[in-house]
Amino acid sequence: MNWKLFTRPSVFLIFIVLIAAILRFYQLGINPPSLTWDEVAWGYNAYAVGIDGKDEFGHFLPYTSFISFGDYKPPMYAYLDVIPVWIFGLTELTTRFPSAFFGTLTVLFTYFLVKELFADHEKKSNGKLNVTEIVALVSALFLAISPWHIMLSRAAFEANVASFFIVTGVWLFLLAIRKNQWLLVLSAICFVLCIYTFNSTRVVAPLLLFSLAVGNIKRLWKIKSATITACIVGLALLLPVVPFLLSPQARLRYQEVNIFSNVDIIKTANQEVINDNNAKWSKIIHNRRVVYTLDFLQHYFDNFNPNFLFITGDQNPKFSTQDVGQMYIWDLPFLLMGTLFLFRKRVGKWWIIPIWLAIGIIPAAISLPTPHALRIEATIPTLQILTAYGFVTFILALKKYQKQTMYALLIMLFLFVGYYLHGYYTYYPTEFSAEWQYGYQNAIKFVKAHQQEYDAVDISGMDRAYIYTLFYLQYPPQEFRQTAQVSTDVFGFVHVYGFGKYHFVDSPPAFPSKEKTLYISGVSQVPKKAHVLETFRVLDGTPELVAFTR
Helix, strand or coil: CHHHHHHHHHHHHHHHHHHHHHHHHCCCCCCCCCCHHHHHHHHHHHHHHHHCECCCCEEEECCCEEECCCCCEECCHHHHHHHHHHHCCHHHHHHHHHHHHHHHHHHHHHHHHHHHCCCCCCEEEEEEEEHHHHHHHHHHHHHHHCCCHHHHHHCCCCCCCHHHHHHHHHHHHHHHHHHCCCCHHHHHHHHHHCCCCCCCHHHHHHHHHHHHHHHHHHHHHCCHHHHHHHHHHHHHHHHHHHHHHCCCHHHHHHHHHEEEEEEEEHHHHHHHHCCCCCHHHHHHHHHHHHHHHHHHHHHHHHCCCCHHHHHCCCCCCCCCCCCCCCCCCCCHHHHHHHHHHHHCCCCCCCCCHHHHHHHHHHHCCCCCCCCCCCCCCCCHHHHHHHHHHHHHHHHHHHHCCHHHHHHHHHHHHHHHHHHHHHHHHHHHHHHHHHHCCCCHHHHHHHHHHHHCCCCEECCCCCCCCHHHHHHHHHHHHHHHHHCCEEEEECCCCEEEEECCCCEEECCCCCCCCCCCCCEEEEHHHCCCCEEEEEEEEECCCCEEEEEECC
């Protein structure tokens, strides 16, 4: 077989990265059709930091978290977004830029990662081609066209940036072990940056780094100076965030979504014991620790559900188009073959891939709901590497019609890719614009155009309306801090009831205000005698919000 294209891998790699960039940046500002409130929060906080170094609430260069809505977001994404927003302005495109940029880089670094994983696999094809090179290039290609990775790279998901740091951290670790020991310091920095980027990787990064260290303990002992230096640098960078990680604020989000906070499990277990007349065997079977373990395992394996992986994807339309899985169904046979071949051949540092995959599922297994494409994004690119390994091994094992089989399979793959992209750009924005809070931006832009005509603006029917108002008005953060009416509820969540002449209420007041007021509300909240100025619709034509006066 003549793999001429692969004899010049740099050309093919550039082509793959270009494909990845196009799929992540093309129409980035308009598809997905609008920004979620978390995306708007990232953008506005980056805007505020770029102006005076403070977040929206006036905290100077917060390094443990951004308070935001009281969910205490890890700070890295906001800081990465400061430069794009500062240079090009506060827009949908600049808000999403870090995710698309680091998503593209993840494709590139996956190539380098795979070369290190299989560095001792020096078999040649026709005496010319390194098989590891082929697997590395195909892995990068499969990640570049992955519907899972494309979806998460095209919105301001901090998980996507965290995945880049994990891939880079593992690659640098392996490169340090094999070639340049001082790269361990950079690897440690990447793993620490995961802690500052996404909540789920606060679990994944330490466990994965520990596994890498245990698996390479003899080599680390031989390069003690670099190992000790990396540990010192990593701990020094980690120490500032440790008090926050142990604080009630950090536990807030965990307590909200983790399965161990579900008291119904304990009630059910106790009732089962009572039903069995408090028998000893029943106390063992229905022990809450056993029940929680079984619940954990159920949620863990939910993430391997074939329907989730290959048919419809995540139930949340933000993570899936709903008619294509997180992976293409084309991937399935090669994923299975890749797993089988990897365990049979045990090439290079093969053991890292299953351990990485197993660890990456843990944050989703202890949370609700499952399966959850965002919380297990740390598993990327293990599944793509396994698929690529299975595909390449299968093709190279053929004795006849090798080239024809490869071309036929690749044509079939790109038909799947074409189907996904056609749906994503043609139907997806219209069908799911409401999921992306599409009408919010148009409503606030209407306010921006007419606000000078009114003494007050009352906004209802919008979740987290204050942050959309700040974002689309590009409201000066200094002025917001001076007039903001803010409170924190008993659960720690932050609520903004107003600032300046803007008021955020649950519904329009029963009686008209004495001030000349512009109202924005949900369709069902509009009073009968209101003077409707404009109706804001989602892309399928459904009315979402209404601007009116009284």
